[in-house]
Amino acid sequence: MDSALLLQLTLNGLIVGALYGVVAMSFVLIYKASQVVNFAQGEFLLVGAWVCWWLLTDWQLPFWLGFLVTLAFMTAFGMILQVVVLRPLIGEPVISVIMATIGLGIFFQALMKWIFGVFAKPFPPIFHAEQVSVLGLQVQSVYLLSLGISLLIMLGFAWFFTLSKHGLAMRATAFDQQVAQSLGISVPRVFAMSWAISAMVSALAGVVVGVVNGVSSALSFYGIKVFPAVILGGLDSVVGAVLGGLIVGLLENWAQYLDANWLNWGNMYGVAPFYALILILLIKPYGLFGTKNIERV
Amino acid sequence: MSATEGASDGWRAEGPGSLNRPRQTLENASDDRRSDSPEGLHRPHAGVGPPLLEVKNIEVVYNDVILVLRGLSLAVPQGKIVALLGANGAGKSTTLKAISGLLKTEEGEVTRGEITFDGERIDGIDPHLIVRRGIFQVMEGRRIIADMTCLENLRLGAFIRRDAEVRRDIEMVYEYFPRLKERTGLAGYLSGGEQQMLAIGRALMARPKLILMDEPSMGLSPLLVKEVFGIIRRLNEELGITILLVEQNARMALSVASHAYVMEQGKVVLDGSAAALAENEDVKEFYLGGHGTERKSFRNLKSYKRRKRWL
Numbered sequence A: 001m002d003s004a005l006l007l008q009l010t011l012n013g014l015i016v017g018a019l020y021g022v023v024a025m026s027f028v029l030i031y032k033a034s035q036v037v038n039f040a041q042g043e044f045l046l047v048g049a050w051v052c053w054w055l056l057t058d059w060q061l062p063f064w065l066g067f068l069v070t071l072a073f074m075t076a077f078g079m080i081l082q083v084v085v086l087r088p089l090i091g092e093p094v095i096s097v098i099m100a101t102i103g104l105g106i107f108f109q110a111l112m113k114w115i116f117g118v119f120a121k122p123f124p125p126i127f128h129a130e131q132v133s134v135l136g137l138q139v140q141s142v143y144l145l146s147l148g149i150s151l152l153i154m155l156g157f158a159w160f161f162t163l164s165k166h167g168l169a170m171r172a173t174a175f176d177q178q179v180a181q182s183l184g185i186s187v188p189r190v191f192a193m194s195w196a197i198s199a200m201v202s203a204l205a206g207v208v209v210g211v212v213n214g215v216s217s218a219l220s221f222y223g224i225k226v227f228p229a230v231i232l233g234g235l236d237s238v239v240g241a242v243l244g245g246l247i248v249g250l251l252e253n254w255a256q257y258l259d260a261n262w263l264n265w266g267n268m269y270g271v272a273p274f275y276a277l278i279l280i281l282l283i284k285p286y287g288l289f290g291t292k293n294i295e296r297v
Numbered sequence B: 001m002s003a004t005e006g007a008s009d010g011w012r013a014e015g016p017g018s019l020n021r022p023r024q025t026l027e028n029a030s031d032d033r034r035s036d037s038p039e040g041l042h043r044p045h046a047g048v049g050p051p052l053l054e055v056k057n058i059e060v061v062y063n064d065v066i067l068v069l070r071g072l073s074l075a076v077p078q079g080k081i082v083a084l085l086g087a088n089g090a091g092k093s094t095t096l097k098a099i100s101g102l103l104k105t106e107e108g109e110v111t112r113g114e115i116t117f118d119g120e121r122i123d124g125i126d127p128h129l130i131v132r133r134g135i136f137q138v139m140e141g142r143r144i145i146a147d148m149t150c151l152e153n154l155r156l157g158a159f160i161r162r163d164a165e166v167r168r169d170i171e172m173v174y175e176y177f178p179r180l181k182e183r184t185g186l187a188g189y190l191s192g193g194e195q196q197m198l199a200i201g202r203a204l205m206a207r208p209k210l211i212l213m214d215e216p217s218m219g220l221s222p223l224l225v226k227e228v229f230g231i232i233r234r235l236n237e238e239l240g241i242t243i244l245l246v247e248q249n250a251r252m253a254l255s256v257a258s259h260a261y262v263m264e265q266g267k268v269v270l271d272g273s274a275a276a277l278a279e280n281e282d283v284k285e286f287y288l289g290g291h292g293t294e295r296k297s298f299r300n301l302k303s304y305k306r307r308k309r310w311l
């Protein structure tokens, strides 16, 4: 037993899990507001990270500026995608919409490879201190930064959905579109806004991962990791998405620990979350936090 | 009161050459049943100038084929409560949705006629824009947002506003509905009466000029019906909000309204002052549970037995 390793892996799990949580939240945002299952969520991370990388390297922008420009660009990107691609599909069968998002995913995946090449590229160094000591563990400062940013985003979501007018409008739209309209809410605008915020937040996560691991098409795997996370959490629950993300992050790392010490099956890291997913869905088919409808009229 | 009522005949819109079988308009009953409501102050110019809302001979079609309203006309003067009565399926909710624009969300369309509010045409405009012009519909079945708290529902009611007085108005809503203030849980767990109060309170938060109320008494105990109608009357008198009220509970509706319309199969078949309608034999028989001598014009009595399909 190597408890230091276990602790280290747990910490890794939390850090990566928080990022999964962030991406899962932005996935749920789109699903809740506009009932679209977005298979191109991972590509939001990919596009965002490449755009930021390009601004920092080719344009030599300082990090904070490149970062802000990226977020602004991705906000517009998400909104335009919704208006141009998804809006005409409103009212079409679910399968058409799913095919459209899968198509978008493939398209942007290929486009990024075509523009930026197939090899991973590192971000220019941003922080000086490389290692920090936390509870006796050596942690890279970028990891801590990533955790901090994830927490900030989660707080931002909490604020948005409970205190801001537009967040409330989004929840109202998710609950009942006709009622939302009767309150003066423009449903198409809410859809566009949900895509804009989702793309922006995912891109933020993409840049964080890019800074830590370098930018490559591997980023779009986050879009796939999101599925066990959101299904664990119950598809339409923002809180569930965060917890689902954390669970997936921890499971991956603990599975790796098990594997390294005893099982030696290899590749448990990637597969474990899906085993857990199957198990949990057997027990709770609506996920851990799926909507309980309030039956009272 | 009857003097004002008489003058109000001036604003009634008659559908031009309508498909209607001749529509009856009742003269005022001589008794003064509404002497309990204070005169005038918040009801300026009854009968003078154009009404706040005017529906002229509209035809409404659902899904391009189902004709539901066939030449319906009505008018709601500024500062008044007007009741719209009728059996199940007569098209009352459809009329309100045509005005608020919510028809669009149900594949419905105004195919003929026009609707004017404050002197401007509003038919064909998107519902979220009509709300901004000052018309708020309290839909049938309350339709509060069950997975939000009372307070969040109220704040959403003020979605269209940008001013800083939202907090103050929430307090005002709590003054009208004190029991809402004590409820901190999810709105979905409120009682039916509380949900109705929340739905009305949410409407107030938008500061509308006109509230369209669809069956506020539905599913409430007689005592609560009384309470809710008392509040409806106060909103009209104290805040000067004009109200178009759809009701099954005709007795209650006629007790707060100044004018009323009776509709049947998509048309207005009878209208007049609330006092006059309350004395009318047909209305008594079919809506007030009185004993008329014979069944004459209200053909779709059987529709009472039909289950409501569009809650």
Ligand SMILES: Nc1ncnc2c1ncn2[C@@H]1O[C@H](COP(=O)(O)OP(=O)(O)OP(=O)(O)O)[C@@H](O)[C@H]1O
Pocket (backbone or CB within 6 Å): B062, B063, B066, B068, B086, B087, B088, B089, B090, B091, B092, B093, B094, B095, B106, B107, B108, B140, B308, B309, B310
């Ligand atoms: N969305 C819709 N699509 C098709 N038909 C509809 C729709 N809504 C209502 N109708 C039809 O229009 C007619 C009038 O309906 P409406 O809801 O306006 O009646 P109502 O007078 O409000 O009745 P109730 O007292 O039961 O609420 C009914 O025959 C109904 O079946």
Ligand SMILES: [Mg+2]
Pocket (backbone or CB within 6 Å): B092, B093, B094, B140, B214
């Ligand atoms: Mg109705």
